Amino acid sequence: MEKFISLAHGDGGELSHRLIRDVFINAFGDGNEAMFDAASVIISNSKIAVTTDSFVIKPIFFPGGSIGKLAVAGTVNDLAVxxxxxxxxxxxxxxxxxxxxADLRQIVLDMANEARKTGVVIVAGDTKVVERGSADGVYINTTGIGVYQPNMGCSLEFEEGDAIIVSGTIGDxxxxxxxxxxxxxxTVPINxxxxSLNTMLDEVLQHSKGVRIMRDPTRGGLATTLVEIAEDFNITMKINEIDVPVKGEVHGVCDLLGFDPLYLANEGKAIIVVAENERNKVIDILREFPEGENAVVIGTIIGKEKGQLLLETPLGxxxxxxxxxxxxFPRIC
Amino acid sequence: MEKFISLAHGDGGELSHRLIRDVFINAFGDGNEAMFDAASVIISNSKIAVTTDSFVIKPIFFPGGSIGKLAVAGTVNDLAVxxxxxxxxxxxxxxxxxxxxADLRQIVLDMANEARKTGVVIVAGDTKVVERGSADGVYINTTGIGVYQPNMGCSLEFEEGDAIIVSGTIGDxxxxxxxxxxxxxxTVPINxxxxSLNTMLDEVLQHSKGVRIMRDPTRGGLATTLVEIAEDFNITMKINEIDVPVKGEVHGVCDLLGFDPLYLANEGKAIIVVAENERNKVIDILREFPEGENAVVIGTIIGKEKGQLLLETPLGxxxxxxxxxxxxFPRIC
Known part of the structure; x- marks a missing residue:
């Protein structure tokens, strides 16, 4: 482990993984790395989901949202997946x-609106103020509590042939x-x-018993999230580069600046791994929603021995x- | 409302009160100011308590604790009271x-130790990294979930003659x-x-049915917390200055620098309002614990018409x- 925290410890990739494993998981004893997604806990005999996320995005207002909207949608999505x-x-x-x-009011309004839209209730709050230069505008932590619904959920059991679906274009x-x-x-006209994906994902779970796992590819992007799934469940996943949906403008900026869209952050996309015979049904459901209109299958589970993610290029x-x-890039969420 | 946030908006006093009321409560609709303490919510037919707190204390290691210990104890106490x-x-x-x-490891260890001591389990986590100069070392948010126990709790109903107890010296x-x-x-030899007060306060609630309310006088100190109770429940409270326990060293620094101990932050003290005939029993229970060995009655409820806190000086x-x-002072918690 390094001696000092670097920005790379916060980007959701390999160093974040090591930081969490080496510093937090060991100390918190019973914990495992899954605690850094939504955790399942029992309270008064009910199983509930708990997740926490801090938002430090810069700029706080950006095309398509604000730190306020993001702070609600991000945590709602952690629970929903x-x-x-x-x-x-x-x-x-x-x-x-x-x-x-005035900016604070707008942020709080964005939170209230997004909460109303998703049906969550903001039940507790806290404010702290630090001196000029000790923060960059405003940081928001949201912690979410969700309930599991009877006979609905992800099996977390995989088969060869399972389809890997992404709910829309990545990297936006x-x-x-x-x-x-x-x-x-x-400047690029990209929002x-x-x-918040909870309504759409709820619809998927209501109508399909074949869902293996759902995840939201935020920090670290699609590739990092898929690698995490592959390693956590010891499955080999293969995705086809040509099938991964990327907007032309996003491709353009990536080509220009040397970014890889597979590693760019998303804040309104879900990865869904689903049984082969349910893939079309799930795609159809996703496409009924504006957030899922570009949903496609991008790959399959090809083995159950090795925790690995393979990319097949257009050349084969x-x-x-x-x-x-x-x-x-730091500060993207 | 002012146009810009000042440090005073974060000190737990009048301006914090206005910020929360004007910016947050209105926007969050159903919310009320109690959401800024622990909120009661229903989940799967059970009533649970939820609270959130961010810790920005400076310095992060201080005599008697660290930001890690504080981040656990502070939220545990919010639930316990x-x-x-x-x-x-x-x-x-x-x-x-x-x-x-190395500092991060120590902080995480302090959290793990305090969690173990209090019996809470840390179930979910998140880490973000911001650029040098965009934070002051480390900030921690903790969100706590608690369960209400059957036939135990605070009545929130007050009578004239109810005793106001503080569990120990203030301002430390x-x-x-x-x-x-x-x-x-x-330099002063003060820790x-x-x-964490949960074990002690649990013992109080186990053995007394006369508890009206419990609160932890953190930011804003004893006086601000009592004013909040007085206003929220429209009761007149009177405390006797001479009965309020303050360590000699704390008095000394206050006299030297013009601080008032009644407004200094505490992170291991509880205010308990209790029926007159239960006051001695509660004091005895508190004194069984090291955290409560200096517990005393500092005042009484003297009326139920006006939400007001009175201080009786030694001169009457x-x-x-x-x-x-x-x-x-900012950044004290």
């Missing part, structure tokens, strides 16, 4: 001295946020995909994909 | 680039943290009172106390 119905949210604000109250959030910072010197060659390693 | 048994905790870290990993945390910063140019004169107004 775990198969739980999001019910309650808490919010903790760390505000920099001098922050405009990463590119929207990066270009909104103005540092790259380019963040920031959206295959290569192993790893977690994001090294800083791609 | 609401009458709930703390069960689960989440933790969200915002870490500044360059932060020493504020003075310990302030002097630890080294800015005041004085923070930072401690009375004055109205208000919430803390203006910055006392």
């Amino acid at each position: 775990s198969g739980a119905k999001p019910v309650y949210l808490t919010c903790g604000f760390i505000i920099e001295e001098g922050f405009p109250v 959030h990463g590119i929207a946020v990066l270009t909104a910072r103005g540092e790259l010197g380019i 963040s995909d920031c959206a 060659s295959k290569r192993i994909l790893n977690r994001l390693s090294g800083t791609m | 609401s009458g709930a048994k703390p069960v689960y905790l989440t933790c969200g870290f915002i870490i500044e680039e360059g932060f020493p990993v 945390h504020g003075i310990a943290v302030l002097t630890a910063r080294g800015e005041l140019g004085i 923070s009172d930072c401690a 004169s009375k004055r109205i106390l208000n919430r803390l107004s203006g910055t006392m």
Whole structure:
């Protein structure tokens, strides 16, 4: 383990993984790495889901959303992909001295609107203020509580031939946020995909018993999230590069600047692994929603021996994909 | 409402009160100000308590504790004073680039130890890293979930003659943290009172049916917390200055620098309002614990018409106390 925290420890890739494993999981004893997604706990004999996330995105207002909308949607999605119905949210604000109250009002309004839309209730809050220069505007933590519904959920059991679905184009959030910072010197008409997916994913679980797992590919992008699934469940996944949906503008910026869309952050996309015979049904359900209109199958489970993610290129060659390693960009969520 | 956030908006006094009321409560609709303490929610037909708190204390290691110990004890206490048994905790870290990993390990260890001591399980976590200069070392959010126990709790109904108890000396945390910063140019042998009170308060509730309310006088201190109770329940409370326990060293620093101990932060103290005929029993229970060995009655409820806190001075004169107004000190929790 390194001696000092670097930005790469926060980008959701290999170093984040090691930081969590080496510093947190050991100390918290009973914990396992799954605690860094939604955790299942028992309370008064009911199984509930709990998740926490801090939002430090820069800029706080970006095309397609704000830190407020993101702080609700991000935590709602963590619960939704775990198969739980999001019910309650808490919010903790760390505000920099001098922050405009008008901006704070807008952020809080965005949170309230997104909460209303998704049906979650914000039940507890906290505000702290730090001196000028001790934060960058505002940071928000949201913690979510969800309930699992009877006879609904993800089996977490995989078969060869299972389909890997992504609910839409990838990389929109990463590119929207990066270009909104103005540092790259380019402007692209791309909105963040920031959206709450709970209604859509609930519909999938209501109508399909074949869902193996759902995940939201945020920090670290599609590739890192798939590698995590592959390693956690010791399955070999193969995705076809040509099938992965990427907007032309996102491709353009990536080509220009040397980014890989597979590692760009998303804030309104789900990965769904589903039994082969249910794939079309799930795709149809997803496409009924605006958030899922570009849903497609991008790959399959091809083995159950090795925890590995393979990418098949348009030329037919295959290569192993790893977690994001090294800083791609900080402060994207 | 002001146009920009100032440090005083974060000190737990009058401006914090207005910020929460004007910006948050309105937007979150169903919310009320109680959401900024532990909230009661129903999940799968069970009533549970939820609370959230961000910790931005400076310095992160201080005499008697660290931000890690505080982040557990603070949230455990929020649940405990609401009458709930703390069960689960989440933790969200915002870490500044360059932060020493050894310090992070120590903080995480302090959290793990305090969690073990109090019997709560840390079930979910998150880490974010921000650039050098965009945070001050590390900030931690903890969100706590607790369960209410059958036939145990606070009545929230008050009678004239009810006793106001404080579980020990006040102001220790504020003075310990302030002097630890080294800015005041004085050193005082005072430790923070930072401690989890759940076991002690559980014992009180187990054995007394006369408890009206319990609160932890953190930011804003004893006076602000009592004013909040008085206003929320429209009761007149009177405390006797001479009965309020304050350590000699704390008095000394206050006299030297013009602070009022009644407004200094505490992180291991509880205020308990209890029926007159139960006061001695509750005091006896508190004194069985090291955290409660200096528990005393400091005042009484003297009326039910006006939400007001009165201080009776040693000379017998009375004055109205208000919430803390203006910055006392930021970053004390």
